[in-house]
Amino acid sequence: MIDIHAKSQNPAIIAKKADDHSVHSTPKRARTRASLVAASRKLVFERGHGRTSIKDITACAGVATGTFYNYFVTKQQVLEAVIEDYRNQFASEIEETRSRLKDPAMIVTATLKYYFHQSQFNQEWRAFIALSGLTGPLELRQKDADCLSDIKRGVAAGRFKAExxxxxxxxxxxMVDHINKEISNGRLASNATDExxxxxxxxxxxxxxxxxxxxxSPLPPVAYRRHQTSQESSLNTTGTFD
Amino acid sequence: MIDIHAKSQNPAIIAKKADDHSVHSTPKRARTRASLVAASRKLVFERGHGRTSIKDITACAGVATGTFYNYFVTKQQVLEAVIEDYRNQFASEIEETRSRLKDPAMIVTATLKYYFHQSQFNQEWRAFIALSGLTGPLELRQKDADCLSDIKRGVAAGRFKAExxxxxxxxxxxMVDHINKEISNGRLASNATDExxxxxxxxxxxxxxxxxxxxxSPLPPVAYRRHQTSQESSLNTTGTFD
Incomplete structure (x- = not known):
């Protein structure tokens, strides 16, 4: 099996991609935003969200405290940006595999399997969710628009039926949200996601x-490897799924 | 179309059925409990939950205030009993239709259609949920154990595939919970539940x-008609679904 490495996870690129406010889109702004996000992630892993203040975050990112408010209004907001970061990383990793598949049904299969695998075995994601204190909907699944176009393609190819x-x-x-809930409650048999x-x-x-x-059928393997900042190295997750 | 009337909705019978604590199961206890539940429902419709006190409920049910605590600990608990009451009513209504069907797939179809119909068009249920102030999971669907045995029967008959x-x-x-959420958010096309x-x-x-x-295919019609206490008559919902 050949491991397909994820696209380079340059934080500036991620921040730019994740950011839809054009006011944020100068390279310098994107860099500052990315370092606030990276600092928040690091501190949440180190201390948990309760013992991480906005001041800690700006100090760790090497910017003035007031700078924080040019990008985020609350601590919760920067933690949500970390989640968005993870989501972009997941999307980019599975895109590598998706781009080499032709059959729309195979693409849907690979995508579903990849996300279920992350949901079950990505300890870093699960740890971050637990430590982040975020309680909103923290779905780990393909973006709605992407899923929509996958289904559309399958219908157009005569492969799927959907009115x-x-x-x-x-x-x-x-369904995916429900399964993820079952996974996080530990109520899922190990082969259930295939079913x-x-x-x-x-x-x-x-x-x-x-x-x-x-x-x-075994799917093309995906090697998932997250971007590491210079400060962190212990929480890396690498593996293949098939 | 012949309307099949729901089984007599005697509140004492419902209360007895809904109650799994044997300590509650004397006929007198069941009657008192049922009148507390009926009084709560009535008052919530009349004033909303915020302006209904436990004292109001016991006064309306014609019992001493202290009696309430022999059956329920909080106001929320008696409102949950109203919900349970509705659920039993729904189960009993669709059972009428189910009992005359042989094909497991037809039974599942009729049951799903019935609950989706209630979820979309039973204004009384929706009004009660809105007025009750309850925020927990208020699913409107077949009980898990019943759904489980429906699937089991379908698999045994070679009609369904499920490992x-x-x-x-x-x-x-x-899926059903998700669809109900879409219904209550008004995001569902009218024919979507059939899909x-x-x-x-x-x-x-x-x-x-x-x-x-x-x-x-048209399913055997169900006439749903809820039990009316002597005090109420305006909120009745009757209809057929097919």
């Missing part, structure tokens, strides 16, 4: 035999 | 043509 594509996407999102993928493929109109074959 | 029945049930529950039923049937392993046919 209302938006609704199919929303249902899949609901879930098979259900979703059948739901999308694939015959059971095809759904089963797709779910069981 | 882990418990997991299939949990996934369906997740959802079709997806669930396909997920359970039925070929698309069969799933489509089952979803589209």
């Amino acid at each position: 209302d594509i938006r609704f199919a996407q929303s249902l899949i999102a609901g 879930a993928v098979r259900y979703i493929l059948r739901m999308l109109g694939l015959p059971d035999l095809v759904a089963k074959a797709l779910t069981q | 882990d029945i418990r997991f299939a049930q949990s996934l369906i529950a997740g 959802a039923v079709r997806y669930i049937l396909r997920m359970l392993g039925l070929p698309d043509l069969v799933a489509k046919a089952l979803t589209q």
Whole structure:
């Protein structure tokens, strides 16, 4: 098996990509924002969110305290940016694999399996969620717009059956969120996510035999490796999934 | 179409059925509990939960204030009992239809359609939820154990495919909860629930043509009519679904 490394995770690029306010999009602003985000992540891992203040974050990022408020209004907001960062990293890792697949059903399978795998075994993500104190919806799944276009492509190719594509996407999102909740409650058998993928493929109109074959066939491996700042090295997660 | 009337909704019977503490199961206790539940429902509709006190409830039920605490610890608890009451009513209404069906797939279809219909169009249920102030999980769907045995029967009959029945049930529950959320947010096209039923049937392993046919075929009508106390008459909901 050949490990496909994730795209370079330059924090400035991530910050720029994650940021939809054009006012933030000068390279310097993107860099400052990225270092605030990286500092927050580091401190949350080191001390937990409760013992991390905005002052700690700016000190760690090497900027004046007031600078924080040019980018974020609350501590919660910068922690949400860390989550967004993780999400972009996940999307970029699986994109590597997706880009080499042709069959829309295979693409959906690989994507679902990748996210379920992250949800079950990415200890860093789980640890960050636990330490971050964030309580909002912290879904770990493909972005809605991407899932929507995956389904659309499958329907156009005659591979999927869905009258209302938006609704199919929303249902899949609901299923994935539900499964993630079961995972975090420790209520899921280890092979259950494969069964879930098979259900979703059948739901999308694939015959059971095809759904089963797709779910069981080994997929191109993904090597996931997160960007490391110079300050951290212990929390790295690397592995393959198939 | 013949309307099949729901089983007599005697509050004493409902209370007895809903109550799993044997200490509550004397007929007199069941009657007192049922009148507290009925009084709470009535008052919540009349004034909302915020302006309904435990004293109001006991006064309306014609019992001493202290009596309340023989049955419930908090006001929230008696409101949850109203919800449980509604759920028992729904289960009993659809059971009428279910008992006359043989095909496990048809039973699942009828049950899903019934609950989605209630979720979309039962104004009384929606009004109660809104007025009750309850914020916990207020799912409107078939009880997990019943759904589990429906799937089991379908698998045994060779009609459904599911390796882990418990997991299939949990996934369906997740989908239904998600759809109900979409309904209450007003984000659902009117025919979307039929599409959802079709997806669930396909997920359970039925070929698309069969799933489509089952979803589209008219089901035995259900007349749903809730028990009315002598004090109330305006909030009745009656109708058929097919």
